[in-house]
């Protein structure tokens with residue numbers, strides 16, 4: 132079993148405290164969603180785990196109970212729009228960047244084709260990335276994140292540009308991958324209902340603090356959500372058993 136442990140994690144940017152004493156743990160095989168309002172520190176948390184921003188406190192990785200320097204990880208950033216001239220298959224091969232030498236091996240090429248096929252993207256494999264729609268670019272970025280079979284997968288709003296069918300496709304693929312490979316998957320999502328359907332665990336942030344962590348049912352309490360998001364919500368179950376969260380119109384939103 133692999134795990135990632137954050138202890139007293141703090142991040143300051145431009146002299147401002149952004150993450151404040153985060154203590155939490157992520158376990159291999161669990162699909163965890165980081166939730167919280169805009170500006171609460173979700174992206175900063177993923178970047179701190181990736182070592183892309185300087186942090187204080189402790190970030191420790193374990194394989195079984197043995198501490199390891201780091202886990203092989205993939206990071207899908209929030210904004211993937213790019214004017215990149217590479218083709219779709221070349222973009223996916225970039226997911227092997229840490230293992231590439233002067234050439235791409237037949238095995239890497241075949242793995243790239245396989246992941247493109249899983250996302251139904253083989254038919255556009257030779258298209259230039261900068262000619263794709265926003266949603267197609269997001270699917271290609273997702274294929275790039277998975278192609279190297281990482282043991283830690285960090286996804287920052289991976290479905291923000293996708294229609295409902297593709298949202299489900301991406302979350303199904305990510306969840307299956309997490310379960311089958313015992314990967315640590317940490318995803319930032321704004322859609323609380325979809326997050327509840329796919330997540331084993333939630334970490335709810337507000338103003339750089341963890342305000343609650345645990346199962347979706349534990350975190351999705353109307354009073355807690357109202358306190359954090361400043362909007363009343365109804366939490367219920369659909370006829371198919373999925374939790375769903377419906378916000379009401381806040382009285383302080385002036386649409387005139």
Ligand SMILES: Nc1ncnc2c1ncn2[C@@H]1O[C@H](COP(=O)(O)OP(=O)(O)OP(=O)(O)O)[C@@H](O)[C@H]1O
Pocket residue numbers: 144145147149167168169170171172173174175176
């Ligand atoms: N480089 C930076 N310098 C200064 N402040 C920053 C920097 N990057 C982010 N911040 C601030 O840190 C806070 C947290 O930002 P972050 O991007 O982590 O939020 P988020 O929860 O991911 O938000 P969103 O849901 O809007 O994507 C925000 O107030 C943001 O303005």
